[in-house]
Amino acid sequence: MLRSVILAASRSSRVEQLVATAPFSRDVVRRFVAGAQTADALRVTRELVDGGLAVTLDNLGEDTVTPEQATATRDEYLTLLRQLAEAELTPGAEVSVKLSALGQAFDEQLAYDNARAICAAADAARTTVTLDMEDHTTTDSTLDILAKLRKDYPSTGAVLQAYLRRTESDCRELASAGSRVRLCKGAYKEPESVAYQSTREVDKSYVRCLNILMSGDGYPMLATHDPRLIAIGEDRARWFDRGPERFEFQMLYGIRPEEQARLVGEGYTVRTYVPYGDDWYGYLMRRLAERPANLAFFARALASRK
Numbered sequence: 561m562l563r564s565v566i567l568a569a570s571r572s573s574r575v576e577q578l579v580a581t582a583p584f585s586r587d588v589v590r591r592f593v594a595g596a597q598t599a600d601a602l603r604v605t606r607e608l609v610d611g612g613l614a615v616t617l618d619n620l621g622e623d624t625v626t627p628e629q630a631t632a633t634r635d636e637y638l639t640l641l642r643q644l645a646e647a648e649l650t651p652g653a654e655v656s657v658k659l660s661a662l663g664q665a666f667d668e669q670l671a672y673d674n675a676r677a678i679c680a681a682a683d684a685a686r687t688t689v690t691l692d693m694e695d696h697t698t699t700d701s702t703l704d705i706l707a708k709l710r711k712d713y714p715s716t717g718a719v720l721q722a723y724l725r726r727t728e729s730d731c732r733e734l735a736s737a738g739s740r741v742r743l744c745k746g747a748y749k750e751p752e753s754v755a756y757q758s759t760r761e762v763d764k765s766y767v768r769c770l771n772i773l774m775s776g777d778g779y780p781m782l783a784t785h786d787p788r789l790i791a792i793g794e795d796r797a798r799w800f801d802r803g804p805e806r807f808e809f810q811m812l813y814g815i816r817p818e819e820q821a822r823l824v825g826e827g828y829t830v831r832t833y834v835p836y837g838d839d840w841y842g843y844l845m846r847r848l849a850e851r852p853a854n855l856a857f858f859a860r861a862l863a864s865r866k
């Protein structure tokens with residue numbers, strides 16, 4: 561219930577205005593977001609890489625409505641990739657891209673062209689791109705664009721969401737050699753017709769999908785903070801004899817950093833998803849919806865600012 565309310569608020573420009581201008585927001589945002597500038601992204605990447613982590617960087621922003629905004633997002637990724645290469649942070653750091661930020665909602669061809677330019681820049685920087693997955697109305701379009709990009713840039717990664725009923729079948733399709741697939745539970749509010757609604761059903765689906773990916777020929781990227789699913793991932797890695805170069809765990813910046821360090825200590829590859837930029841509202845609200853306990857953190861930040 562609370563999750564639905566927070567996800568509804570994530571789409572409300574009035575609530576956005578309220579939260580974005582509240583003085584306490586800065587402290588909360590800082591926990592989950594590297595900062596506003598490209599330089600912040602590089603600084604945090606350096607810290608994480610020095611701590612043994614791999615990184616994927618996300619320039620915050622989604623639901624772009626003009627070609628100019630989409631081009632600006634593309635250009636920011638090109639700058640980021642150039643600077644990452646100059647700082648010798650690639651291939652340890654790659655980028656995650658939302659097609660909706662590149663124009664997908666109003667011009668699929670433009671989104672493809674922009675994504676292709678980012679893939680070319682990543683290739684030149686000796687690193688990779690992963691296409692984030694957004695709400696279910698975009699899944700087919702995103703997978704189509706992915707297939708086209710993979711023709712020239714085969715290491716382009718996909719994201720599949722275990723809460724969607726279709727995902728087991730998508731996992732089978734994508735568990736092939738050279739295919740990088742990030743498996744997550746899914747962060748959007750989806751109808752029953754397309755998505756499992758209960759935690760138990762979503763978790764069971766995640767395990768079925770994980771089994772398909774870990775027993776397949778691709779490169780699974782297990783994106784979860786859930787202790788039970790991480791333990792199952794470790795178990796399947798042993799079972800299918802997958803060393804740290806054949807799969808990875810992924811977690812979000814600011815969430816369970818001790819667990820990220822523990823897994824690195826155990827010899828696993830762990831990639832931290834690091835968002836940066838001004839447009840943090842939708843991202844932050846999805847994090848709060850996943851764990852309403854974070855609202856307490858929000859409230860404490862508010863109290864400490866009084």
Ligand SMILES: Cc1cc2nc3c(=O)[nH]c(=O)nc-3n(C[C@H](O)[C@H](O)[C@H](O)COP(=O)(O)OP(=O)(O)OC[C@H]3O[C@@H](n4cnc5c(N)ncnc54)[C@H](O)[C@@H]3O)c2cc1C
Nearest residue numbers: 692693719744745746747783784785786810811812833851
């Ligand atoms: C690297 C990465 C990339 C992602 N990319 C996408 C994407 O492209 N599309 C998409 O729809 N979703 C994406 N997600 C989000 C994902 O779908 C889930 O919404 C999110 O990861 C929470 O699910 P969980 O598996 O961690 O399990 P949950 O059941 O939400 O959490 C399990 C446990 O993890 C801890 N935890 C989880 N969330 C938080 C939090 N916010 N704060 C503190 N502790 C927490 C708690 O201990 C909790 O009990 C991504 C997640 C990651 C890690």
